[in-house]
Amino acid sequence: MIVKILNQNTIQVNDLNQFDPYAILHSGQVFRYWQTERGWLVMSGNHWAEIGLNSNQMIIKCDDTQYFYRYFDFATDYQIIKQNLNIPKLQNALVCGGGIRILQAEFVEIVLSFIISANNNIKRFTKTINAICERYGDMTACGQHAFPSLEQCAMITEEDFKQFGCGYRAPYLVKAIQQLKQLDFNQLQKLDNHELQRILLEIYGVGPKVAACIMLFAFHRLDVAPVDTWIKKAIAQLSPKEQNSILCGPYAGIAQQYIFYYLQHLHKEVL
DNA sequence: AGCCAGGGACATT
């Protein structure tokens, strides 16, 4: 077993080869996390979890173990997935980010976060997202504000979004929030990739890349690979066949995630 | 100072 649920608020992680909190949190899936004395604090929607070491054991203390068992995808064995991703050009990235897991984050939070992410940089839009949460989201027991509920989001005006630095994406967000009211996550979950993508692309401000992020990070469609400017540059030097082996297949989304984290890691090393 | 950022809407061809 990857983890053991000790009680209602505690998960013990046994296999650290497939759980690297730093890599997971810095792989561009989610943006509401903070470093603490012992490790990391993560918020997803209105849920929180603290990941840290207690007497040499990796422990997750959280408000809801069932929620975070699903969030961290602990039912999936990533060792087997990694064995299936025996693509030569992927091995460096796989060694670097071997502890990455694909999270199952909140639908509304992912949609709005990635609309804000468009043609933006991670540092900047993380600030924007957190500022919106601090203004409109409820305070929680962990000391951080929740991501605003859809009802709370619906109170935010275009001018408000602009004040938080959303720029030209402000009107996208206002309309997208109204459209989200008409969608039901549980119903969308039943759709196949093609149908789901078609619906997501109707959301104002959502194009092919953001739709792919929503499908991978909120709907856990592991075969969907978002292609952003970083990934584009990385695969440009590969042959069509190599590109195909990475961006297609049942775990294309995970392969892409290893590459994205690897690029970010190298970028930081250079600086 | 100028390029870039986990792109997308919209017009033009």
Add this chain to the structure above:
DNA sequence: AATGTCCATGGC
């Protein structure tokens, strides 16, 4: 269907 242009704004 494919391509081109414009977009707010801070990080670097």
